[in-house]
Amino acid sequence: MSKSSTTPNWLDPKNLQNIKLCKNRYTKERGHPVLLLISCSVCKTPVMLYQKDGKGKLLRTYLDRILAPNSLTTLLKQCNFAQKNKQMQLKCPKCNQTIGLPMIYQPENRPAFRMIYGSFSRKIIKK
Ligand SMILES: [Zn+2]
Numbered sequence: 129m130s131k132s133s134t135t136p137n138w139l140d141p142k143n144l145q146n147i148k149l150c151k152n153r154y155t156k157e158r159g160h161p162v163l164l165l166i167s168c169s170v171c172k173t174p175v176m177l178y179q180k181d182g183k184g185k186l187l188r189t190y191l192d193r194i195l196a197p198n199s200l201t202t203l204l205k206q207c208n209f210a211q212k213n214k215q216m217q218l219k220c221p222k223c224n225q226t227i228g229l230p231m232i233y234q235p236e237n238r239p240a241f242r243m244i245y246g247s248f249s250r251k252i253i254k255k
Pocket residue numbers: 168169170171172173220221222223224225
């Protein structure tokens with residue numbers, strides 16, 4: 129299998145160079161941001177690029193911190209996200225394993241995926 133068939137466009141080094149980590153009140157509260165690549169734990173397929181603010185476990189991925197792919201970054205604009213329907217689950221694009229479940233993080237009223245422990249791996253791409 130060639131590398132290009134499994135590596136999505138959004139993981140292209142040129143694309144990665146252009147990604148800028150955002151700093152706002154959430155980074156102020158939580159700590160220095162890092163760029164993470166989240167992959168499926170079963171088939172290792174890349175699922176998303178995510179900006180995590182501060183250290184610690186990845187319990188939630190906030191929609192406003194998902195940087196790629198476009199199919200996920202546009203979710204924030206969909207008003208039915210919070211209705212917890214199955215279409216809004218975060219799934220591996222290849223093996224369809226469920227990786228996250230839609231939720232609203234109430235203290236900040238922020239839409240997010242509740243990440244399912246063991247369903248994904250994380251790798252630091254940029255600090
Ligand atoms: Zn998978």
